[in-house]
Amino acid sequence: MKTPWRTFFRQNRGRMIAAVALVLFVAYAYNRNAQITEAVLASSLRQSIPLILGALCGLIGERSGIINIGIEGQMLMAAFVSFLVNVKTGSLILATIAGVLMGALMGWALAFMSVTLRIDQIIGGTVLNMIAFGLTGYFYQVGLATKGKFQPIAIPLLSKIPIIGPVFFQNPPLTYLTLVLIFVVHFFLYYTRWGLRTRAVGEHPRAADTLGIDVYRMRYMNVTLAGMLAGLAGAYLTLEAVGSFERMMTNGRGFVALAVMIFGKWDPLSAWGAALLFGFATALQTQLQFMGALQIPHQFIGMLPYLLTIIVLAGVGGRTRPPAAVGQPYVKE
Amino acid sequence: MSEYVLEARGITKRFPGGVVANDHVDFNLRPGEIHALLGENGAGKTTLMNIIYGLYQPDEGQIFVDGRPVVIRSPHDAIRLGIGMVHQHFMLVPVFTVTENIILGAEVVRFGIVLDLPRARQQVLELSRRYGLEVDPDALVEDLPVGVQQRVEILKALYRDARILILDEPTAVLTPQEVEELFAVMRQLRDRGVSIIFITHKLKEVLAIADRITVMRRGKVVGTTTPDQVDEQKLAAMMVGREVVLEVQKTPAKPGPVVLDIRDLRVEENGVPVVKDVSLQVRAGEILGIAGVQGNGQTELAEALTGLRRPQKGTLVLDGKSMPFNNARILIENGLGHIPEDRQKHGLVLPFSIADNLVLCTYYKPPFARGWQRQPQAILENAERLIEQFDIRAAGPMVPVATLSGGNQQKVIVAREFSRPIRFLLANQPTRGLDVGSIEYIHRRIVEMRDQGVAVLLISAELDEIMSLSDRIAVMYEGEIVAVFDADKVDKATLGMYMAGARRQGDDELVAAGVRTQTRA
Amino acid sequence: MRSVLLSLTAIALALFIGALILLASGVSPLVAYGALLKGAFGDAQALQRTLEKATPLVFSGLAVAFAFKASLFNIGAQGQLLLGAIIAAAVGFGVEGLPPYIHAPLALLAGATAGALFAAIPGVLKVYTGAHEVITTIMLNYIAINLTDYLADGPWKDRSPMNIVARTPAILESARLPTWGPIPSGFVISVILAGVIYWLLWKTTFGFEIRTVGQNRHAARYAGISVAKVMIATMVISGLLAGLGGAVETQGVVGRYQPGFNVGLGFEGITIALLAKTHPFGVVPAALLVGAMKAGSSQMQFAADVAKEIIDVIQALMLFFISAEFLLRRMLRMKEEAGEEKLVLSTGWGSGD
CATH class of the missing domain: 3.40.50.300 (P-loop containing nucleotide triphosphate hydrolases)
Structure with missing residues (x-):
């Protein structure tokens, strides 16, 4: 019997090699300058958090057959609600919960549009984005400030390990939560009844239907749950990464997350690798610029993540296989 | 014990647009028999079976299982009543293994949520041995030949303890030898007490395997007979309504x-x-x-x-x-003239008019275009001529081909291809x-x-x-x-x-x- | 007729929900909408403002609607428009000594070409690598924002001593588009182009190819149409229209390239295209509607103390309701006709199919 792990290694040989190369590179850099290496890696992880959360959100949706290009809007609305709740109550926990619930509500709205109203899913996602841009713009008032933000918690012992410690074990709580969630989603997707049914609904909804699985219910449930992850990403942005809210602060991360999802072949762990790669690219260019090593206008540096997204899409496009039923509304006979 | 394991009485199903797919249909199935349901494409066989399997709701009529009236709202209900269906287009997830496909919707789990694939695999192996339906439980379905995929479909139904098995056009995709194998499996299942409804439009097969035959035409039951009372010619006449x-x-x-x-x-x-x-x-x-x-x-x-x-x-x-x-x-x-395999996917642009579809390959040539300009008059005249010549039944040349029946859609393609040199x-x-x-x-x-x-x-x-x-x-x-x-x-x-x-x-x-x-x- | 009714219902519903939001934030919708109307049509000046606001919207609406006909979603109209705007500005301030009847069209042409080339990128990527245009065009929007910001803050920056922001110098008088009474000439151009696009789509063989590709790509290939060429050409024309929109904005209204003036025009194009049911003739009234909302929003902010962004919310709601045909048809008890042309964008990512 083929174990999932063996299959995983076989299918990801190229990435494994890339990972080894990366480890060697990091070791080399660490030898040269430990502090900067740690800083860049820690920054990579921070940059990757909203991307992987967004990618997981997109992935759960697409695995159940729903394209979600509204992740950007879901993040933005959640970031805004987290911000407001924090301003009003001063509680970071309540603010996070509010952001997650907002994400769920936005996810439900997408499910409602694509399952019940059968709006083209790409247009549905666009509606979500525009509503988020509009509402956050309308209700945002300049001058409000958050009351505090999540602070790093060093995990005893683990945080003392060189490189790994400062990068992975001296983080604020939402980062830890995200790292756990990646594995939770992976486990649920491949090893549980829910995961099997989710994948069936995304690949062949009619087959699932003929076996008594409620396709509509699965899609509603999954897109709503996935929305919570985008919501968490939004909360992360205001409560942990930035500590405040600005109009359009998501800055395209929701869309980049989709590219991360595609690059990660709709697989949570691979998507995490892709997210880290994007995070690393961003962190590296920031660092280079900071050190004055690059005499390039900042706008060109700013383009990098977007260029990288296009290159990645063009590179993997046509060679990946999305869930077969993605994008098609399921109509019961 | 009732005489019939399954009985449908007075089933009527109307579709939007006024098509009556089933018109007061009566059908019954005895325990341990192979009952063929014979009819042309569009006669209403599949509609009837989809009603029995809970995919459609009848507008009128009643279904009885073991003599008790039942309401089948979904496949879930049908499965609970012991009804299994093998669809004409297989309902298998190509990227899943055989085991995963078989247990989907009836999973073996630990702690309420975690899949127990090793145990499921064991169950699939036992089941396949018991019924002599050999499959590799770990193979990906997309790698299997159609004949084996069909076995997986049958196993899926048996895994759910189906006593009533509906096979919708099961022989359409098989070689003659595979058809023989399937018939052997069907006989074996029958001998183990499974009642089988065998849907087909192939006369020879019906005569070879069925215990009883019910013929449908245009949504109605024409009659029920047995193989020894009829021959191919007679069945064909019942099915089509005229000598064929x-x-x-x-x-x-x-x-x-x-x-x-x-x-x-x-x-x-x-x-x-x-x-x-x-x-x-x-x-x-x-x-x-x-x-x-x-x-x-x-x-x-x-x-x-x-x-x-x-x-x-x-x-x-x-x-x-x-x-x-x-x-x-x-x-x-x-x-080159080409009648494509999938007429709706390749052969036609469904929302376009008949006239536009008839010039799909020649739209840029005179008389249908002069330079860049399309020539609507010529396109229309061409359509009127071909509709007449190829007997396309439609409300006019400008109606979308989506509104035509399958036969008339195919005639549009034939007219287009055959009217060119x-x-x-x-x-x-x-x-x-x-x-x-x-x-x-x-x-x-x-x-x-x-x-x-x-x-x-x-x-x-x-x-x-x-x-x-x-x-x-x-x-x-x-x-x-x-x-x-x-x-x-x-x-x-x-x-x-x-x-x-x-x-x-x-x-x-x-x-x-x-x-x-x-x-x- | 039916589609007009659907659009009108969508607009009414969006305005209604917008009114509820206004009520929730303590503003009388009547006062707010009244001010909006006055600011948009109250006098000749208001009317001119509406037409000015509507002009680039007709272009971006046409751009999006045109791409929709080939089942392509050009969310990148925004970026193409930005490039068109800045290139037109560069030609407008950089090329000297030309008479107006050459300079103005030259700048327009330059802007249009810039948009067209920029839109060719996602077209080529889609055809040859399978990268879905929805993501690539969005990414290109961000790239365009950075690129134009670099140009306006670097090589093409307005170096006059008073200026501290990122903007280009003012274009020369010879590159400016005239205004006839309250009617900007750019608006006239946009309406003419709507007619040209209609002709192209329904009266020419090329239009037939585009619509065939849009409704059934497989059948198009079967019939010997080069789907790759048609898709790229469609994106190029769509980008050309968007680029022209940017150029008209620069030459007819702003008079230079200045970031912030044209934010959201490309996205508004989506709403307009869908309100117009992707028909070129529907684009003009839909753009006028959105233009009027934009023109009147300052007056509304002033008179009723309502943040301008409410019109973004209302637009998003319009987009929602017009997309939710299923819902609208239920409400209006309208049946779907068999074989209607449908807009389908959500085919799989990157699978090239």
């Missing part, structure tokens, strides 16, 4: 010069060869039929020949002229899903084209169609032409052996027949 000519009327072919000449055609899909160095010659005035089980490279061969796919190697000569691949426009201009016709599954009247019509038209000197390559999964239309028959198996026969010198059983890969002609023979250029090293 079972044989296609045609004179012997008068083959002319070679029109289509392909050599060493190789098509790969993701690096795997699916058409392996195929050579073929089709002469003017002959019909060459390609027999084979679906998925043996016919689709890819057809796509390569019609400019829809670039083969990895090979040459294509049409009427003595060398043709480029992957350029449908040049092929069409040089006399074509030299070579590729007819891929030209009558799939059509009623007998349309089938007869399209067969007659194809023979007419042959008699006018067109070279015809016919690809069909229906062996009967291949046998009755072709002048020569080539058998395709796993991407290769494994045999070529004159149509009058071969029988169905022999073809079946070749289709199943049990036999192949010697390389010398194949080279002599022109379907290989060299013997294998």
Whole structure:
């Protein structure tokens, strides 16, 4: 019997090699300058958090057959609600919960549009984005400030390990939560009844239907749950990464997350690798610029993540296989 | 114990648009019998079964299981009542393993949520041994031949303890040998007490396996009978409502010069060869039929020949002229006519009018266009003429083809292709899903084209169609032409052996027949 | 007729929900909408403002609607428009000594070409690599924002001593588009182009090819149409229209390139295209509607103290309702006709199919 792990290694040989190369590179850099290496890696992880959360959100949706290009809007609305709740109550926990619930509500709205109203899913996602841009713009008032933000918690012992410690074990709580969630989603997707049914609904909804699985219910449930992850990403942005809210602060991360999802072949762990790669690219260019090593206008540096997204899409496009039923509304006979 | 395990009384189902798919249909099933439900495409068989399986709700009527009235709101209810269904288009998730497909919806779990695949696998193995339905529980379904996929479908139903098994057109995709195997399985299941509803439109099969036969026509039950009371002619008449000519009327072919000449055609899909160095010659005035089980490279061969796919190697000569691949426009201009396998996907633009669909391949040429400008008057006149000439039943030339019946949609394609001056016709599954009247019509038209000197390559999964239309028959198996026969010198059983890969002609023979250029090293 | 009714219902519903939001934030919708109307049509000046606001919207609406006809979603109209705007500005201030009847069209042409080339990128990527245009065009929007910001803050920056922001110098008088009474000439151009696009789509063989590709790509290939060429050409024309929109904005209204003036025009194009049911003739009234909302929003902010962003919310709601045909048809008890042309964008990512 083929174990999932063996299959995983076989299918990801190229990435494994890339990972080894990366480890060697990091070791080399660490030898040269430990502090900067740690800083860049820690920054990579921070940059990757909203991307992987967004990618997981997109992935759960697409695995159940729903394209979600509204992740950007879901993040933005959640970031805004987290911000407001924090301003009003001063509680970071309540603010996070509010952001997650907002994400769920936005996810439900997408499910409602694509399952019940059968709006083209790409247009549905666009509606979500525009509503988020509009509402956050309308209700945002300049001058409000958050009351505090999540602070790093060093995990005893683990945080003392060189490189790994400062990068992975001296983080604020939402980062830890995200790292756990990646594995939770992976486990649920491949090893549980829910995961099997989710994948069936995304690949062949009619087959699932003929076996008594409620396709509509699965899609509603999954897109709503996935929305919570985008919501968490939004909360992360205001409560942990930035500590405040600005109009359009998501800055395209929701869309980049989709590219991360595609690059990660709709697989949570691979998507995490892709997210880290994007995070690393961003962190590296920031660092280079900071050190004055690059005499390039900042706008060109700013383009990098977007260029990288296009290159990645063009590179993997046509060679990946999305869930077969993605994008098609399921109509019961 | 009731006399019937399943009984449907007075079932009526109307669809939006006023179609009455089932009109007061009565149907019953005895314990441990194979009951054939016979009817043409569109007679309402599948609708009835979908109602019994809970996919549709009847507008009127009542269903009884073991004599008790039941309401079946969903497949879930049907499964609980012991009803299992094997759909015509398999309901399998291609990227799942056999085990995963079988347990889907009835999973074996630990702690309430975690899949217990090892135990599920064990159960699947036991089940497959018990019923003699051999499968590899770890194989991915997409890697399995259709015959095995069908076994997985049956196992799926048995895994859910089905006592009533509905098989919807199960033989459509099988070789004659596989059909025999399926019948053996069906008999075995029957002997173990499973009651089977066997849906088909093939008369011979019904007579071979059924204990009782119910015939449907246009949404109504025509009657119920047994195989010893009827013969093929009688059944055909019941099914169609008139005497049917079972044989296609045609004179012997008068083959002319070679029109289509392909050599060493190789098509790969993701690096795997699916058409392996195929050579073929089709002469003017002959019909060459390609027999084979679906998925043996016919689709890819057809796509390569019609400019829809670039083969990895090979040459294509049409009427003595060398043709480029992957350029449908040049092929069409040089006399290619194509009835595509999937008429709605490839052959028609459904929201467009009949008139626009009739000029789909010639819209840019005079008289339909002058320079850039389209000429609506000419397009309309063309449509009016062809609608008349090809007897297309429609409210007018400007209605969308989406509103037409399947038979009339196919006539639109035939009208478009046959009204151009074509030299070579590729007819891929030209009558799939059509009623007998349309089938007869399209067969007659194809023979007419042959008699006018067109070279015809016919690809069909229906062996009967291949046998009755072709002048020569080539058998395709796993991407290769494994045999070529004159149509009058071969029988169905022999073809079946070749289709199943049990036999192949010697390389010398194949080279002599022109379907290989060299013997294998 | 039916589609007009659907659009009107969508607009009414969006305005209604917008009114509820206004009520929730303590503003009388009547006062707010009244001010909006006055600011948009109250006098000749207001009317001119509406037409000015509507002009680039007709272009971006046409751009999106045109791409929709080939089932392509050009969310990148925004970026193409930005490039068109800045290139037109560069030609407008950089090329000297030309008479107006050459300079103005030259700048327009330059802007249009810039948009067209920029839109060719996602077209080529889609055809040859399978990268879905929805993501690539969005990414290109961000790239365009950075690129134009670099140009306006670097090589093409307005170096006059008073200026501290990122903007180009003012274009020369000879590159400016005239205004006839309250009617900007750019608006006239946009209406003419709507007619040209209609002709192209329904009266020419090329239009037939585009619509065939849009409704059934497989059948188009079967019929010998080069889907790749048609898709790229469609994106190029769509980008050309968007680029022209940017150029008209620069030459007819702003008078230079200045970031912030044209934010959201490309996205508004989506709403307009869908309100117009992707028909070129529907684009003009839909653009006028959105233009009027934008023109009147300042007056509304002033008179009723309502943040301008409410019109973004209302637009998003319009987009929602017009997309939710299923819902609208239920409400209006309208049946779907068999075989209607449908807009389908959500085919799989990157699978090239």
